[in-house]
Amino acid sequence: xxxxxxxxxxxxxxxxxxxxxxxxxxxxxxxxxxxxxxxxxxxxxxxxxxxxxxxxxxxxxxxxxxxxxxxxxxxxxxxxxxxxxxxxxxxxxxxxxxxxxxxxxxxxxxxxxxxxxxxxxxxxxxxxxxxxxxxxxxxxxxxxxxxxxxxxxxxxxxxxxxxxxxxxxxxxxxxxxxxxxxxxxxxxxxxxxxxxxxxxxxxxxxxxxxxxxxxxxxxxxxxxxxxxxxxxxxxxxxxxxxxxxxxxxxxxxxxxxxxxxxxxxxxxxxxxxxxxxxxxxxxxxxxxxxxxxxxxxxxxxxxxxxxxxxxxxxxxxxxxxxxxxxxxxxxxxxxxxxxxxxxxxxxxx
Amino acid sequence: xxxxxxxxxxxxxxxxxxxxxxxxxxxxxxxxxxxxxxxxxxxxxxxxxxxxxxxxxxxxxxxxxxxxxxxxxxxxxxxxxxxxxxxxxxxxxxxxxxxxxxxxxxxxxxxxxxxxxxxxxxxxxxxxxxxxxxxxxxxxxxxxxxxxxxxxxxxxxxxxxxxxxxxxxxxxxxxxxxxxxxxxxxxxxxxxxxxxxxxxxxxxxxxxxxxxxxxxxxxxxxxxxxxxxxxxxxxxxxxxxxxxxxxxxxxxxxxxxxxxxxxxxxxxxxxxxxxxxxxxxxxxxxxxxxxxxxxxxxxxxxxxxxxxxxxxxxxxxxxxxxxxxxxxxxxxxxxxxxxxxxxxxxxxx
DNA sequence: GTGAAAGCGCTAACAC
DNA sequence: GTGTTAGCGCTTTCAC
Numbered sequence: 001x002x003x004x005x006x007x008x009x010x011x012x013x014x015x016x017x018x019x020x021x022x023x024x025x026x027x028x029x030x031x032x033x034x035x036x037x038x039x040x041x042x043x044x045x046x047x048x049x050x051x052x053x054x055x056x057x058x059x060x061x062x063x064x065x066x067x068x069x070x071x072x073x074x075x076x077x078x079x080x081x082x083x084x085x086x087x088x089x090x091x092x093x094x095x096x097x098x099x100x101x102x103x104x105x106x107x108x109x110x111x112x113x114x115x116x117x118x119x120x121x122x123x124x125x126x127x128x129x130x131x132x133x134x135x136x137x138x139x140x141x142x143x144x145x146x147x148x149x150x151x152x153x154x155x156x157x158x159x160x161x162x163x164x165x166x167x168x169x170x171x172x173x174x175x176x177x178x179x180x181x182x183x184x185x186x187x188x189x190x191x192x193x194x195x196x197x198x199x200x201x202x203x204x205x206x207x208x209x210x211x212x213x214x215x216x217x218x219x220x221x222x223x224x225x226x227x228x229x230x231x232x233x234x235x236x237x238x239x240x241x242x243x244x245x246x247x248x249x250x251x252x253x254x255x256x257x258x259x260x261x262x263x264x265x266x267x268x269x270x271x272x273x274x275x276x277x278x279x280x281x282x283x284x285x286x287x288x289x290x291x292x293x294x295x296x297x298x299x300x301x302x303x304x305x306x307x308x309x310x311x312x313x314x315x316x317x318x319x320x321x322x323x324x325x326x327x328x329x330x331x332x333x334x335x336x337x338x339x340x341x342x343x344x345x346x347x348x349x
Numbered sequence: 350x351x352x353x354x355x356x357x358x359x360x361x362x363x364x365x366x367x368x369x370x371x372x373x374x375x376x377x378x379x380x381x382x383x384x385x386x387x388x389x390x391x392x393x394x395x396x397x398x399x400x401x402x403x404x405x406x407x408x409x410x411x412x413x414x415x416x417x418x419x420x421x422x423x424x425x426x427x428x429x430x431x432x433x434x435x436x437x438x439x440x441x442x443x444x445x446x447x448x449x450x451x452x453x454x455x456x457x458x459x460x461x462x463x464x465x466x467x468x469x470x471x472x473x474x475x476x477x478x479x480x481x482x483x484x485x486x487x488x489x490x491x492x493x494x495x496x497x498x499x500x501x502x503x504x505x506x507x508x509x510x511x512x513x514x515x516x517x518x519x520x521x522x523x524x525x526x527x528x529x530x531x532x533x534x535x536x537x538x539x540x541x542x543x544x545x546x547x548x549x550x551x552x553x554x555x556x557x558x559x560x561x562x563x564x565x566x567x568x569x570x571x572x573x574x575x576x577x578x579x580x581x582x583x584x585x586x587x588x589x590x591x592x593x594x595x596x597x598x599x600x601x602x603x604x605x606x607x608x609x610x611x612x613x614x615x616x617x618x619x620x621x622x623x624x625x626x627x628x629x630x631x632x633x634x635x636x637x638x639x640x641x642x643x644x645x646x647x648x649x650x651x652x653x654x655x656x657x658x659x660x661x662x663x664x665x666x667x668x669x670x671x672x673x674x675x676x677x678x679x680x681x682x683x684x685x686x687x688x689x690x691x692x693x694x695x696x697x698x
Numbered sequence: 699g700t701g702a703a704a705g706c707g708c709t710a711a712c713a714c
Numbered sequence: 715g716t717g718t719t720a721g722c723g724c725t726t727t728c729a730c
Contacts (some may be wrong), residue, residue, distance in 0.1 A: 018483060018506065020707060031717045036709060043710085044715060066480040067425075068707035071416045071722050077480035078468070086454075092461070093454030093660060098644075101450030105435075105442030108469040117479040119427065119468045120453075122461035130466040131415035131426030134367060157367070295447065299648025311442065369723060380701040385725055392726090393699060417723035420706050 019062045028056040039064065070135060078117035079322060080136045081107060082150055085143045087123040088207050089238050097266065099292050099309060103142065103164070106311035110319050125149045138322045140164060140315075146208040160325040162318050165210045166334065175325060177317040179339040181211065184307050185218040187341055188261060188289050191305075195287055195349045197258035198228060201251055203244075203271060204263050205237040215263055215291065231257065235267055241296065244270015245277070252278050259287040259347075265294030268304050272346065287347040302345030313337045368411045377405040388413070419484060427466040427481075428671060429488045430456055431499055436472040437556050438587050448614075448641050448658060449491070452513070455660035456489065459668050474498045487671045489513060489664075492558040509674040511667050514559045515683065524674060526666040528688040530560065533656050534567040536690055537610060537638050540654075544636055544698045546607035547577060550600055552593075552620060553612050554586040564612055564640065580606065584616055590645065593619015594626070601627050608636040608696070614643030617653050621695065636696040651694030662686045 025032040030053060037043035038053035045053075070076040083100050086092050104120070111118040121130050121139075138160040144151050144167040154161045163176040192200050202219045204212045216232065223230040233251065235243050244267040251257065252275060260275075262268035268290035272282055280286050282302055290297040290306035297304040317335045324331035374381040379402060386392030387402035394402075419425045432449050435441050442450075453469070460467040470482055487509035493500050493516045503510045512525040541549050551568045553561045565581065572579040582600065584592050593616040600606065601624060609624070611617035617639035621631055629635050631651055639646040639655035646653040666684045673680035 021709095022707080032708080033710080033717060033719095034715090037716095040709080046715065049715080063478060063483060064480075065420075065484065065707055066482075067416050067420045067484045068722090069480075069709080071414075071420055071707080071724090072709045073722090076416075092458035093451050095451075098447055098450060101447070101454055102442045104453060104469070105450065108471065109441040112471050112479070115477050115479065117468055117470070117481045119466050119481075120457045120460075121466055122457070128464050129412060130464060131413075131418070132466050133415075134412065135414065135416045295644030295648065299644055301648075301650060370725095371723080381724080382701055382703095382726080383699095386700095389725080395699065398699080414723055417706090418725080420708090420723080421725045422706090 018065070019060050021062070021064070024053070024057050024060060024062050027060065028053050075326065076117075076135060076137050077115065078119055078132075078136050079111065079319075080119050080121040080133065080139045082121055082124060082139060082141045083143075084141060084145060084148065084150065084209070085207060085237065087150075088145070091238070092122075094238075094240070097264075098294050099265075099311075100142070103311040103315065107140065107315035107318070110312065110315045114319055114323065116319065116323075123150065124153055134159070137326045138162070140318050140322065141167075143207070143209040143211060144168075146213075160322060162322045162325065162333075164314060164318055166214075168208060168210050168213050175321055175331065175333050177314055177321060177333065177335045177337065178210065179307075179309055179314065180336040181214045182218050183336075184339050184341065185215050185291070186222060188291070188307065189219070189222050191341065191343065191347060192259040192261065192287055192289065193226075195259070195283075195347055197287060199231070199255075199257045200228075200259040200261055201231045201233060201257045202261050202263075203233045203235055203247065203251075203267050205267075206234050207237055211291075212263065219261070237264060240266045241270035241273070243267065244272075245274035247271055248274025248278070251275070252280065256280055257286055259289065261289045261291065263291035265290045265292055265297040265304070265306060268306070269296040269300045272300055272302075272304060283346050283349055287349070289347055293342060297344075300346070302348075305344040305347040306342055308340045308342050310337045310339055367414070368409050370411070370413065373402070373406050373409060373411050376409065377402050424675065425484055425486050426464065427468055427485050428460065428668075429468045429470040429482065429485045431470050431473060431488060431490045432492075433472075433490060433494060433497065433499065433558070434492045434556060434586065436499075437494070440587075441469075441471070443587075443589075447643050448660075451658075452491065452660040452664065456664040456667070459661065459664045463668055463672065465668070465672075472499065473502055483508070486675045487511070489667050489671060490516075492556070492560060493517075495557040495562075509671060511671045511674065511682075513663060513667055515563075517557060517559050517562050524670055524680060524682050526663055526670060526682065526684045526686065527559065528656075528658055528663065529685040530563045531567050532685075533688050533690065534564050534640075535571065537640070537654075537656065538568070538571050540690065540692065540696060541608040541610065541636055541638065542575075544608070544632075544696055546636060548580070548604075548606045549577075549608040549610055550580045550582060550606045551610050551612075552582045552584055552596065552600075552616050554616075555583050556586055560640075561612065568610070586613060589615045590619035590622070592616065593621075594623035596620055597623025597627070600624070601629065605629055606635055608638065610638045610640065612640035614639045614641055614646040614653070614655060617655070618643075618645040618649045621649055621651075621653060632695050632698055636698070638696055642691060646693075649695070651697075654693040654696040655691055657689045657691050659686045659688055 038050045142164040166176040248271045272288040293306035293308040297306040314337045321331040321333045387399045491513040495517045515525040597620045621637040642655035642657040646655040663686045670680040670682045
């Protein structure tokens with residue numbers, strides 16, 4: 001391997017340095033400027049030189065060092081992903097929760113398609129700060145909550161960022177992408193209504209993010225439009241299925257409802273199980289719906305109707321907006337993506 | 350904010366540069382060398398100067414620029430994660446496959462605990478290579494297969510890496526961590542044998558990784574030790590549940606077995622469903638086991654006995670080994686972690 | 699005990 | 715059109 005060398009430095013095995021721009025310049029018989037310009041499509045070079053340099057570089061397998069380039073250009077080709085919901089949960093691998101992990105997967109492959117690297121960065125405000133955190137070109141922040149310190153930090157440093165789920169209490173901020181929660185919530189509530197439900201319970205999480213807040217808002221308006229009394233329960237996201245089972249007891253004690261709309265799949269699975277354990281029949285006595293699909297919802301018996309989020313389209317939109325922001329262009333945002341409601345046995349009457 | 354400035358460069362909004370080592374040096378009335386030494390515990394400085402510099406740096410909120418530091422020291426505080434199984438699948442967010450997603454989550458939180466950032470890198474051998482790919486301190490490669498080109502590339506560049514699941518055909522390579530597949534497989538086969546199974550089928554995937562190869566090996570030896578004829582089926586990982594359903598037909602045609610041991614949860618769920626559709630009773634006629642737990646296994650009816658992998662312990666071990674490697678220490682490896690067998694209704698006789 | 703200076707690999711003024 | 719050169723922020727050698 002040309003130009004490769006290995007060495008030790010203070011006990012740290014340094015990586016093999018690859019081929020440098022200098023190696024290419026020497027081989028191609030030009031200056032390093034020429035190489036830089038040729039490869040970045042800048043400056044004024046004859047097409048012949050350009051082509052020649054490109055060929056040589058290709059042959060040698062030259063890849064520009066991202067660090068050196070970043071140091072100079074202050075743009076890295078890498079963006080960070082902060083999952084605020086998981087930060088809040090304090091658990092980056094909660095059992096049976098696949099929405100976030102699916103989002104990570106989708107975001108990674110969408111980033112790939114744009115030749116961007118995606119870096120998972122844990123809560124930026126906690127010390128010690130991950131070293132690369134402030135060198136990244138921008139951030140995707142999922143489900144920021146009210147007065148989110150991560151967002152405050154990014155703004156303070158003027159690092160571009162986009163939010164998945166609008167940052168609550170920031171009407172002036174537009175760089176967000178979300179599934180159309182309002183439309184989906186109304187679709188679900190309408191579906192339940194059509195199934196005969198007149199007494200529908202909403203179970204939301206405790207995190208003060210747009211997901212929880214907007215759903216609550218829509219639910220309350222929807223109830224008041226129809227003159228029915230809202231029945232709202234809050235259950236910590238971290239409580240999971242077991243929390244749902246417990247909550248089912250409370251709900252039933254308050255009066256068995258016609259339908260329960262849980263914002264998370266785990267809560268829905270737990271509530272359904274808890275209700276059934278008390279002899280409530282699903283869907284005959286009570287219908288159950290989850291606001292976000294998951295294996296829990298799919299594989300409960302009866303299978304729970306749920307909203308299938310759209311991580312692929314959403315992460316694509318987020319990256320588009322973020323790239324515009326990074327490039328100094330004005331992005332078209334906010335953007336709403338379309339989730340898809342999956343009616344299953346739990347609401348089939 | 351001290352030393353902060355914003356500027357445009359070729360239409361690109363550059364990130365706000367933070368406080369530099371120079372700012373700290375000026376404020377503390379020392380040279381930049383002194384600052385560097387004080388903050389990194391190197392050189393020979395009086396404890397007084399050291400302390401003074403640390404205080405000033407803290408006050409100013411100085412954070413060393415990871416890029417500049419990396420360029421000089423070539424260690425970044427970030428590691429890459431390559432999921433070879435998903436590369437093979439060509440899908441980074443396959444529905445219902447949660448082993449990898451759980452592993453990503455676990456690896457992320459373990460990395461967090463070590464102040465490392467985690468970058469998801471798809472197949473490194475495919476162009477274009479993500480910019481930071483070759484600047485990372487090291488890699489975790491999950492389920493490398495025989496003659497894996499990603500491993501060849503990392504070795505060529507002498508980038509430290511560890512494997513989750515031993516690289517097949519590389520007996521001399523020891524930097525790997527794995528659940529103890531051999532022990533688990535024997536435990537499962539023993540469990541089935543104890544349940545009366547004398548004709549157990551193994552369904553493995555087609556990817557030539559250690560997971561598939563070692564299980565097959567154990568299965569074949571185990572059969573020969575007991576003088577029973579092995580019945581081995583291969584099914585592409587990507588075939589999922591539906592592939593399992595189809596395969597159930599073939600298996601039944603060849604003779605309904607006493608038990609089926611599928612290496613993936615999706616295959617197990619499919620095979621069970623396919624068998625039951627043909628009137629085979631589970632577990633009465635045939636027991637079904639999955640080699641890796643998943644929501645599919647848990648939520649099938651009857652629930653499928655499965656091996657619960659240990660992504661948290663495994664990723665912790667992987668990062669330990671990788672950090673040793675990066676630091677030039679000799680790691681204790683390979684390391685085996687303990688998976689846990691969950692007996693469920695599908696094998697309860 | 700301390701600091702000046704070289705240089706990591708790259709980009710972009712600015713000279714030629 | 716092409717090349718020389720000055721840094722980006724940091725670590726480290728080596729003079730003082």
